[in-house]
Amino acid sequence: MTDVPDDAALRARLQASDPAASLPVADPARTARLLEDVMSTELTTESRESGTRGRSPLTWLVAAAAVLIIAGIGVFAAVGHDSGSGGAPTAGDQPSGSADTVTELAMPSGAIKGRCPVPTSELLSSQTVAFDATVVSVDAGVTTLEPTRWYAGEPTDLVRVQSPPESLKYAVGAVDFRDGRRYLVSATGGRLSVCGFTGPYSPDLAALYQRAFGD
Amino acid sequence: MSAPVESRRDHFEEVAPSLIEPLRRFLARRTDPATAEDVLAETLLVCWRRVDDLPEQPLPWAYGVARNCLRNAERSVRREQRLTARIATVDPPPVSTPATDASTDDAADDELAIALASLRPEDAELLRLWAWEQLTPADIATVLGVTANAASIRLHRARQRLRSRLRKSEAGSGHEGSRERRQP
Numbered sequence: 265m266t267d268v269p270d271d272a273a274l275r276a277r278l279q280a281s282d283p284a285a286s287l288p289v290a291d292p293a294r295t296a297r298l299l300e301d302v303m304s305t306e307l308t309t310e311s312r313e314s315g316t317r318g319r320s321p322l323t324w325l326v327a328a329a330a331v332l333i334i335a336g337i338g339v340f341a342a343v344g345h346d347s348g349s350g351g352a353p354t355a356g357d358q359p360s361g362s363a364d365t366v367t368e369l370a371m372p373s374g375a376i377k378g379r380c381p382v383p384t385s386e387l388l389s390s391q392t393v394a395f396d397a398t399v400v401s402v403d404a405g406v407t408t409l410e411p412t413r414w415y416a417g418e419p420t421d422l423v424r425v426q427s428p429p430e431s432l433k434y435a436v437g438a439v440d441f442r443d444g445r446r447y448l449v450s451a452t453g454g455r456l457s458v459c460g461f462t463g464p465y466s467p468d469l470a471a472l473y474q475r476a477f478g479d
Numbered sequence: 480m481s482a483p484v485e486s487r488r489d490h491f492e493e494v495a496p497s498l499i500e501p502l503r504r505f506l507a508r509r510t511d512p513a514t515a516e517d518v519l520a521e522t523l524l525v526c527w528r529r530v531d532d533l534p535e536q537p538l539p540w541a542y543g544v545a546r547n548c549l550r551n552a553e554r555s556v557r558r559e560q561r562l563t564a565r566i567a568t569v570d571p572p573p574v575s576t577p578a579t580d581a582s583t584d585d586a587a588d589d590e591l592a593i594a595l596a597s598l599r600p601e602d603a604e605l606l607r608l609w610a611w612e613q614l615t616p617a618d619i620a621t622v623l624g625v626t627a628n629a630a631s632i633r634l635h636r637a638r639q640r641l642r643s644r645l646r647k648s649e650a651g652s653g654h655e656g657s658r659e660r661r662q663p
Contacts, residue, residue, distance in 0.1 A: 274638060278595075278610030281588045284504040295499055302495075302523045303488060401554075444521065444551040 304467050365420035367393065369451045371427040371439075372458055383460040385475035391450040391457055393417035394477060396465065398446045407441040409449065415477035416450075423449070425456060439463065448473050491530045495523060498541050501612070505542055506549065508611055514552055521548040539614060539621035546622060594644035602637035609634055 279285075388394070394416040397409035407425045425441070439462055441447065446465040450457045450473075463469055502522055506515035522545040526533065534540050595603050608619045620630035 270642070271638060274642065275610045277588065277591060278606060279613075281591055282508065282611050284507040284611070287504055287507045290499060290503055295496070298499070298520060298523065299492070299495055302520065302527045303491060305524060305527070442517065442552075443554060444548065445517070 305465075364422050367417070367420045367423045368454070369393070369423060369425045369449075370455050371425065372455050383472060385472055388450060388461055388472060388476035389416075391416060391452050391461065391476075393452070394448075394450040394473060395419075395423065396446070396448055396470075396473070397423060399441050399443050402441055402443050409441075409447065412446075415473055425449075487530050490533070491527050494530075494533060494537055495526065498523070498526065498538060501538055502541060502545055505545055505612060508607065510549060510553065514549070518545060518548045518552050521552070534621075536618070536621075539618040542608070542612065542614075542622045543624060590645060590648045594641055594648060597644055598637065598640055601633070602640055605630070605634050605637045606641060609638075 394414070395409075395411040396413040396415070397411040399407060400410045400422075401408045405427055407427070409423045409425065410421070411419065411423055439447075439456065439458055447463065448465055448469045449462045451462075456462055499519070502519055503515065506518055509515075510518065522541060525544045525548070526537070526541055595606065598606070605619060605623075608614050608622055609616075612618075612622075614622065616631035616634055617627040619634065620627040623630060625633075
């Protein structure tokens, strides 16, 4: 439109301060591994056909965003979800207005200092709660997940994992919930099972869940 | 049903390698290294799942995906560490500072950084997409999900605003004038 030389100069000046200018090229081996990881993700149990019923990850991102907004504004009541139909929601600290059913879980209480049994499908199948979920928020002491699939337990719209401050370091280190990422989570007696039973979604872990709760 | 697994794989393997470097850079410019790594994987996962939807020119589309993933990833960061996030925006993460040690002083265009940071975030992002990702207004439109016409107009205005900020800061500090005349 106007002043093309000015535009060129401005663009060049911006480019001169490009923070990625010095970024080294990625290690090809790492790139190959990353691609392989990505491509192996969907080829396992949780396919679009079986698990997420054709919904794309973007849908989940949008859903996650929606949940946050809704939780914030508290106008979800109109959608017509019936909290009475849910499992064991203990919506004690949930402000009024939200009709999401919630499963409350806690981190293990320091008992994971000892030995970890090797995760097997037998041990896993004894868990009372198991699900595949995406973290929609990580706040101080509370991680909220939105389950996409329930392997065991009464399905609810959301799951909140409480972690008391003193155990935060260790427990969150053991599981390391991060916003927007997908996890396979299991619990017994209201407490998260760590030691490899709960972790970021991976084909191996998904296969273990599939064996334990196979459908 | 989507295409058979093998053909999806072939398609993805053909397209994805060319997306990785630009996406890494896109993310390195906008977030810390750890988040960049996470969001890169997330973005590629979306591309893999939607490989049948990939447009002829997949990069601007992939930038759009990365942008969404990044926003999602940073929502909690912003909530918990508003200040840190702000600093990270103004002051890019250490890994992405210019490597040329000899010319570090020269390369750090503080006036530009301040002027850019003083713009509305949408304007600054348009300028980054234009200058750093070197996208055309049509491609910027794909990234942002707006019409090409809107992107073109907004980009034009964003450039004007940036120029005006730079002029003001030049006027405010005359001794810096020599740098302004520097031809890159």
